[in-house]
Amino acid sequence: xxxxxxxxxxxxxxxxxxxxxxxxxxxxxxxxxxxxxxxxxxxxxxxxxxxxxxxxxxxxxxxxxxxxxxxxxxxxxxxxxxxxxxxxxxxxxxxxxxxxxxxxxxxxxxxxxxxxxxxxxxxx
Amino acid sequence: xxxxxxxxxxxxxxxxxxxxxxxxxxxxxxxxxxxxxxxxxxxxxxxxxxxxxxxxxxxxxxxxxxxxxxxxxxxxxxxxxxxxxxxxxxxxxxxxxxxxxxxxxxxxxx
Numbered sequence: 463x464x465x466x467x468x469x470x471x472x473x474x475x476x477x478x479x480x481x482x483x484x485x486x487x488x489x490x491x492x493x494x495x496x497x498x499x500x501x502x503x504x505x506x507x508x509x510x511x512x513x514x515x516x517x518x519x520x521x522x523x524x525x526x527x528x529x530x531x532x533x534x535x536x537x538x539x540x541x542x543x544x545x546x547x548x549x550x551x552x553x554x555x556x557x558x559x560x561x562x563x564x565x566x567x568x569x570x571x572x573x574x575x576x577x578x579x580x581x582x583x584x585x586x
Numbered sequence: 587x588x589x590x591x592x593x594x595x596x597x598x599x600x601x602x603x604x605x606x607x608x609x610x611x612x613x614x615x616x617x618x619x620x621x622x623x624x625x626x627x628x629x630x631x632x633x634x635x636x637x638x639x640x641x642x643x644x645x646x647x648x649x650x651x652x653x654x655x656x657x658x659x660x661x662x663x664x665x666x667x668x669x670x671x672x673x674x675x676x677x678x679x680x681x682x683x684x685x686x687x688x689x690x691x692x693x694x695x696x
Contacts, residue, residue: 466630505689506674506689506690507623507687507690508687509684509685509686509687523684524682557631568618572619572685573623575630575633576632578630579630
């Protein structure tokens with residue numbers, strides 16, 4: 463059974479930093495691209511970032527480019543999101559989502575399993 | 587403002603058939619596959635439909651997807667109380683070089 467368990471969320475002030483983790487199990491982790499998708503309070507879903515199976519290729523939404531860094535440790539079956547220079551508009555539940563292929567591209571990017579999310583609140 | 591447009595709400599009574607629309611443009615739905623997700627707040631979103639009209643194993647055939655031009659629809663037949671959730675469409679956008687979502691439709695089972 464595929465399981466994705468996010469952790470690391472919390473309350474912090476604007477300008478702060480936070481690292482989210484996603485522990486994966488139930489599938490061969492390094493065979494699949496992984497993603498972060500977020501949902502701000504009362505809003506819809508927004509794709510944030512993706513990484514290929516090896517971690518060698520990374521992709522970001524314009525809204526987080528230059529501030530967030532996605533990475534993975536395939537020896538620990540864990541996905542990370544380092545978030546710096548946080549803003550109030552980054553407040554959201556952050557979901558870890560599994561891709562359907564090793565690569566992240568227009569035909570395989572979609573997400574077949576998701577975690578339950580971790581809440582990040584940025585407020586002064 | 588979401589790139590894909592969905593109605594904010596939909597409703598139906600048990601046993602009814604409801605449809606949820608998703609409108610986009612030539613750079614997203616018009617040239618790429620559409621995906622549908624079911625989301626109950628506080629839980630993990632669930633893939634309902636992939637590649638316009640394919641159901642993952644375990645998804646009941648009460649759920650079906652279709653696409654025409656730059657629009658897509660999710661149909662739910664034989665509505666059940668457990669179908670009450672938020673539904674999101676998604677597609678790749680060639681102009682943005684990334685995936686985009688609809689704003690979500692809250693389905694209420696009356």
